[in-house]
Amino acid sequence: MPEAGDGPRQAGAPRRRGAVLEDAILRAAAEVLGESGVAGLTMDEVARRAGTNKNAIYRRWPSRVALGVAAYRRLTAAETTVPDTGSLRDDALELLRRANATWSSPYGEILRGLIAAAGGTPGLLAELRDPEAGGDAYGAAWTAVLGRAVSRGEAAPRALHPRVVSAPVALLRNEYLTRGVPAVPDAVLVEIVDEVFLPLVHGRSAGRDTG
Template structure:
């Protein structure tokens, strides 16, 4: 009933993409506010103004829904920095990723990985191919600039070389369980692994 006693018209029934958007928005809000433990199908349905059946028709359980909501939240910083040196660029890229992964979004990701219990299909869903492609392109771009500056040989511009620093950083979070990675470790990844890997891809332009 409306405040004046008249009957309100029924709310329009949402379907398809509109309803799915409302559900994912509600789930993302819960993850941001309270983390993975607070994410329940009941609470998401309540916030989205729908019933649990609408959720279960789209996602088999709360973890699958949480993964979908996390992918909605995730937004990687992908514009490559230009500090004037490959070392400076690589450190800046790792510091950006470290800042994101040690933020509340990173806590959500770690909670979802734990809740997934090793289920490969859910862990695969946590990957965002578009974001990963953009990150890979950014690392390849900074390697390309390093070649132009004479800091690296053309052979260093390779997807495997570009992916190495983030893979090592991800290892610190996922396998070792660190809530945040120190700048000393970021520097070690760059100085002890990434730069030697780049230099090992052949002589620098004009070198022997």
């Protein structure tokens, strides 16, 4: 039975449903975010671009912010690749530099807008930041980078700890908050890696519990 709530379609065209309709909605929402930011993301505009109606969107996402989070995850998942230089330090610096560049890019503006709009909804904030949910593509990349270091023997398996994985990006976000600027000097990124991240990894590798 066709899914109710799909919008106008050309005569003879099959009615979209399930994953096909969901993909069209997310693609339209990602386009709106890229062009107009969070402020321009409306259910009406997404429905128009996706060729559906608002009821079909609301059945999947209860608010425009929830839709925006899902669309942002789609955007960042397509953009993030995992560096593999053969060195944990070099991989870590590359990831921090990418994150720093992203934060000052249009993607960073979208992310800041979504964080502000989702401020009263912890579940949406978790989706933006949780690598297991796909919300934080950089978090997943850090896990992969540290996992490779373990495989190379550069770090012990117990170094692959969620607190260790999240530390560099958490410190970078703190720099944005305390400095009030959209980009952090490269020297600070080097400090985060050399003075905090690598000592955490080596401390756990040496058998000292860091948390």
